[in-house]
Amino acid sequence: MWLSMNYGICFISLFIFSTVVRAVPVNKESFEQYLPVQIYSEIWPPFQVKDKQGKLTGLATDHVKSAFEQADVPYHILPMRWARALNFIKLKPNALIYSISRTPERESRFHWIAKLGRVNVKLLSLKESNEVISHPSQLTNYVIALKRAEASLDYFLGLGLEPGKHIIFVNNSEQALKLLDIGRVDFYPISAETLQSSLDIIGYSSSKFKYVYYFKALSFDIYIAANKDSDLAFISYINDLFDKCALCNAADASDILRNLN
Incomplete structure (x- = not known):
């Protein structure tokens, strides 16, 4: 009897877990209120570079753009002074920031999305x-x-x-x-x-x-990260974008830099 009850409890728990997982939104339409995704950054060559046409590019920027464009998710990168970017990200749930160093002091202050390189x-x-x-x-x-x-x-x-x-x-x-x-x-x-x-x-x-x-x-390693008060389902969705990004998974920025040297 005890064994049967435990099997029953496990089955019910598994059913509830599966139901919750299926209920998690998995498409961009579920997060329209957060789009276009606001992304704060700075001009920091070679990771973030503004070319002669004023276009933002660079090793880390190319990874970020690739992840969102492959998934057809609208985004807006706002380059500014780094101190200002850090202030903005603290006030804006569901916004992102890059290239930010992942330090012990910062670990609990952000959701860490993906590694973009090493410095x-x-x-x-x-x-x-x-x-x-x-x-x-x-x-x-x-x-x-x-x-x-x-x-x-x-x-x-x-x-x-x-x-x-x-x-x-x-x-x-x-x-x-x-x-x-x-x-x-x-x-x-x-x-x-x-x-x-x-x-x-x-x-x-x-x-x-x-x-x-x-x-x-x-x-240190540099990352793209999110405001700590962000919607967890949205963060999971953004994580998935980077997991599926072909450029991001082909080689991180530190590997590219080693090839350039």
């Missing part, structure tokens, strides 16, 4: 500099540039660096490179993948700079 962070200095860094704790003797809302801020604060004393905030990498060039800052932590694009924008030669330290702890 390797290195410490940049002027070529002529004789300063040697063997451990990041030594940075308390120097001044570094750091972008506003940078995910690595907590890391540097944890080393004892103080804003205004050891850290000068900038809006973008081009501004940081200019400060480095005139000696206003000693170092700038930057992803090796994005340096050349920033140099091209301001017309600097790579021969002016050199890497002096590799931040293994700061190197």
